[in-house]
Amino acid sequence: MSDQTDAPASPACLPEPPYYAVVFTSVPTDTDPDGYQRTAEHLSRLVREVPGFLGEDAARTPGGLAVSVAYFRDLAGIERWRDHPAHLAAKRRGRERWFERYAIHVARVEHAHVFARE
Amino acid sequence: MSDQTDAPASPACLPEPPYYAVVFTSVPTDTDPDGYQRTAEHLSRLVREVPGFLGEDAARTPGGLAVSVAYFRDLAGIERWRDHPAHLAAKRRGRERWFERYAIHVARVEHAHVFARE
Numbered sequence: 520m521s522d523q524t525d526a527p528a529s530p531a532c533l534p535e536p537p538y539y540a541v542v543f544t545s546v547p548t549d550t551d552p553d554g555y556q557r558t559a560e561h562l563s564r565l566v567r568e569v570p571g572f573l574g575e576d577a578a579r580t581p582g583g584l585a586v587s588v589a590y591f592r593d594l595a596g597i598e599r600w601r602d603h604p605a606h607l608a609a610k611r612r613g614r615e616r617w618f619e620r621y622a623i624h625v626a627r628v629e630h631a632h633v634f635a636r637e
Numbered sequence: 638m639s640d641q642t643d644a645p646a647s648p649a650c651l652p653e654p655p656y657y658a659v660v661f662t663s664v665p666t667d668t669d670p671d672g673y674q675r676t677a678e679h680l681s682r683l684v685r686e687v688p689g690f691l692g693e694d695a696a697r698t699p700g701g702l703a704v705s706v707a708y709f710r711d712l713a714g715i716e717r718w719r720d721h722p723a724h725l726a727a728k729r730r731g732r733e734r735w736f737e738r739y740a741i742h743v744a745r746v747e748h749a750h751v752f753a754r755e
Contacts, residue, residue: 530702531740539744540658540744542658542694544648544649544694544706576660576662577702578662578696578701579698580696581699585696586695586696587704588662588704588706619754620647621648622649622651622750623748624654624706624748626657626658626747627744627745628742629745630743631741632740632741633741634732634738635737636736636737
């Protein structure tokens with residue numbers, strides 16, 4: 520997100536539904552926030568190479584909840600990313616160090632609406 | 638969120654899928670942030686009274702994107718909330734004043750997974 524020239528649009532520009540959304544909500548521990556941040560940025564670059572990945576929206580309240588939503592064309596794309604070695608390793612490290620709690624919701628987007636100021 | 642005794646758990650505690658998620662991603666303007674904040678807190682209390690509402694996860698990166706996810710039992714609950722007069726009025730004011738851009742995704746959650754540190 521720090522590299523303006525490389526930064527994706529926010530909110531993500533997406534095709535017409537149906538597509539899939541993976542909602543990831545997490546409460547961090549106090550352990551190794553820099554390591555988590557570096558890993559999150561690395562994963563955010565890697566996921567863009569996954570066939571079927573459409574975009575991502577993410578926000579983090581300082582000292583509180585983080586919510587990220589990754590959009591995929593289909594469940595096959597989600598499975599590719601779920602099984603990606605770097606992602607698997609990060610999830611393991613996350614459970615060991617970075618997350619107090621988290622939840623993942625895999626959902627099929629049926630309707631979408633976008634507003635942009637003129 | 639400021640009232641600890643009244644604050645919902647984060648991430649939201651939810652039943653087994655299927656249920657629905659409404660993902661709302663927004664980029665604010667610089668206009669009237671206090672008014673927006675007050676309205677957002679008011680809506681966050683109102684939505685808890687809507688039949689079918691299950692919970693909410695929200696995060697906001699300072700100066701950047703806000704992502705909130707409201708969970709509902711079914712589409713009927715989402716429609717009740719979509720048509721709530723206070724919500725309709727807030728959306729109109731949002732398009733006039735508070736939002737540069739936003740997107741809404743209505744999605745059916747098919748799988749979910751939760752982690753909590755012991």
